[in-house]
Amino acid sequence: MANIQLYHFSASPPCRSVRMAAKALGVQLELKQLDFANKEHLNPEFLKINPDQIVPTMTDGDFTLWESRAIMRYLVGKYGGEDNSLYPRDLQKRAEVDRLLDYDLGVFYRAMLETLMWPVRNRSTPTKEQQEQVVKAFNRINTLLKDKKFLTGDNVTIADFAMVVGFAAEFLFQGNMSDYPNAMAWYKRMQELPYYQEVNQAFYDIVEKMRNPPAEKS
Ligand SMILES: N[C@@H](CCC(=O)N[C@@H](CS)C(=O)NCC(=O)O)C(=O)O
Structure with missing residues (x-):
């Protein structure tokens, strides 16, 4: 499995939902904490990764995705096996x-x-x-x-x-x-x-x- 990185800050609600989904799937995330108090999400380096400059933002290899609900769907689709009750196929x-x-x-x-x-x-x-x-x-x-x-x-x-x-x-x-x-x-x-x-x-x-x-x- 490629390194999946998650740009986040730990108290952020949508970041926490993605992290719970990853835990439930047994997917290990490499967490990249951004210091929101110091507006680290507005840094030029993060702008290159996500033009919207919001978290959570996930990178999976050379694929980048943001919006927590889209990330959770993606993680289940890619790492949840044939069918997964977290986001059922039915x-x-x-x-x-x-x-x-x-x-x-x-x-x-x-x-x-x-x-x-x-x-x-x-x-x-x-x-x-x-x-x-x-x-x-x-x-x-x-x-x-x-x-x-x-x-x-x-x-x-x-x-x-x-x-x-x-x-x-x-x-x-x-x-x-x-x-x-x-x-x-x-x-x-x-x-x-x-x-x-x-x-x-x-x-x-x-x-x-x-x-x-x-x-x-x-
Ligand atoms: N709908 C988005 C909301 C993401 C969002 O608003 N994230 C906040 C942190 S909780 C953020 O990055 N705010 C930065 C900003 O708006 O400048 C999601 O569910 O991922």
């Missing part, structure tokens, strides 16, 4: 995974980003409409999970990886997460996957710092 099963990936890209992740994550970074308050979007999104996946272990059934798929990294912003939600018990049970199940903690540690370190900020020096 047309209808695959279509359900695709539906969720599309819903995530267009609606779910966006709601988490704009309503829960960005306001922290920008010190702004989400609008009532944005808050309603999050409630609607949590309700949707809570309903989806009422009779399932994972988003499309009994097996984890790349849609679970894509969505859990957005869902993990739930700790910033002003409402009550106990209103979404199926979604929370799924989140716990995801956290119990053998590679989850390792891949997501940098994110939970940030969560911990936000919950218990270091005391200000006087």
